[in-house]
Amino acid sequence: MRSFGRAIHAEFTKVTTTRLWWILAIVMVAYVALVAGGLTAILGVVGTGSGGGARAPQISDAQRAPLIYSFGSSIGYVFPVLLGALVTTGEFRHKTLTPTFLATPKRGRILVAKLVALFVFGALFGVFAMVGSVGAGSGIMAVFGQDAQLGSSGIWALVARAILAMALWCAVGVGLGALIPSQVAAIVIVLAFTQFVEPILRFASGLTDWSASIGKFLPGSASDALVGSSFYTLSAPSLVALDWWQGALVLAAYAVVAAVLGYFTSWRRDVT
Template identity: 50%
Template sequence: MGFIAGLRAEFTKVFTTRLWWVLALVMIVYLGALTGGLGTLFAGLQTGAIRASAGHVPRFGDLAPPLYSFATSIGYVFPILFGALLTAGEWRHQTITPTFLANPHRYTVLWAKIWSAVVFGAAYGAVAVATSAAGTVAALQHFGVDTELHDAATWHLFARAVLAMALWGFVGVGLGVLVPNQAAVIVTVLAFTQFVEPLLRLASAFSSETANAAKFLPGAASDALVGASFLDLQNNAEGTIVVAQLDGQYGGLMLVIYGAAVTVIGCLTTWRRDVS
C-alpha cells in the first residue's frame, strides 16, 4: 500500500469515529465562551463601562489581536490531542495490528498519519479562528472598540493561526508515537498545555533572562508564529511584565523541530516494536 492509499485509509478511519467532531464541538464551546467572556471583560474595563476595583481605567493597547489569538494560544490543545490519539488510539484499540498487516511499511503509515493530522489541524484552525473571531467581534462591537477586521494584518494573523494549528497536529502525532498509551498521552498533553507551560511562561515573565529562555517553549513559539498572544494583554496593562518572542518564521521552525524531535525519538523507541 502506497502513501496515497495510506492517507485515504487514515481519513476513512477518522470519519468512522466520533473523535473529530467531538473535539471540534468542545473546541467551539470552549473558545466561544473564553473569547466572548474575556472580550467583554477587557473591552468593558478599557472603555470604563466596567469599573476596575482600583478605580483607574486600565489600558490594554490593541485588544483585537490578542483576543483573536485565543484560537491558537488556548485552542492548540485540540489538534495536539487529535494527532496524538490518531496514533495512540490505534495501540489502545489494537487496530494497529491490521493497519501494519495492510501496510507493512511502517514509515509510510506514519507519513500518512502526519499529513492527515496536518490537514485536520488546519481544519481545526479554521474553525477555531472563526469561533474566536465571532466571540471577539461580538464583544468589541458591543463596547464600540475597533475590531480591526478592516486591517490586512488581522487576516494575516488568521492565516498564520491556521498554519500553527496544522503544525500542532504534526506535534500531536509525534507525541502519540512517543507515548503510545492513550490515557498517558492525554494526561501528558493536558497537563503540559494547560498547566505546566502557562505556569513556566508566567514565572519567566519577570526578568529578561528567563523570558528569553521561555520564548523557546512550544506554546511561545506558536504565539510567535501567529504574531499575537493573550499574554500581550497582561504586558500592555502592567508595563512591568517581560514578554519575549521569536520572530514569526523562527516560531514556526521551532514547532517543526518539536514535532520532528518527538517523532524521531518515538520511532527509535516504540514505533518499531513488535505488535500482537
C-alpha cells in the same frame, strides 16, 4: 508515491469515521467563543467606565482585536494536540496497528502519512477555532461600537498564522502519541503540560534574561511567536520572542523530533 497518497487517504478516513474529531471540535469552538466573547464583553464594560474603569488594563483599540482573535489558538491549541495524540494512541489501544501494518508494511510511511493527514485536520481545527474567536469577539466588539478590524490585512495574516499553528500542534500530538503509546498517559501529559507545567515555566523563564532566552523555545512560546499576539505577550510585553517563522520551525521541530523518537521506541517494535 502512489502508495504514499493512499496511506494519507486512509489515515484521513480513519479520523472521519469515528466521532472523536467533531466532539473535540464542538467543545473547542464553544470554549474559544466563550472566552473570546466573554473577555471582549468584560473589557468593553470596564472600558466604557460603566464598571468603574480606574483599574482596567490599558488596551489600545489597535491591540484589542488581535488579542481577542488569538485566543482561538492560544487557548484552543490543546484540542488539536489531543486529536493527534488520541488518534495515534488509539491505534495501540484498539490494536488497529495490526490491520494497518498488514495493509501497509512500510511502517515509516504510515507515520509520515499520519503526520500529514493530521496536519490537515489541525488546519481545519484552526479554521473552526478562528470562526469561534473572530466570530464571538467581533460580534461583541460591534455591540460596544468598537473597531473589529475585520478589514485589516494584518488581522487576516494573524488568522492565517493561527491556522498554521493549530495544524502544527496537531502534528505535535501525533509525534507525542507515537512517543507515549499509552492513551491515558498521553492525555494526562498533554493536559498537565499545556495547562500547568508550561505556563509556570514560561512565567518563571521570563524572570531572568538567560532563562528567557531558553523559554522562548518552549512550544507554547514558539506558537505565540508564530501567531504574533497572545495574552502572554500582553501581560509581559518585554518577553523575548522569536520571529513568526522561527516559531513555526520550532513547533514543526517538536513534531518531527517526537515522531522520530516515537518511531524508534514504539512504532518499530513487535506488534504482539
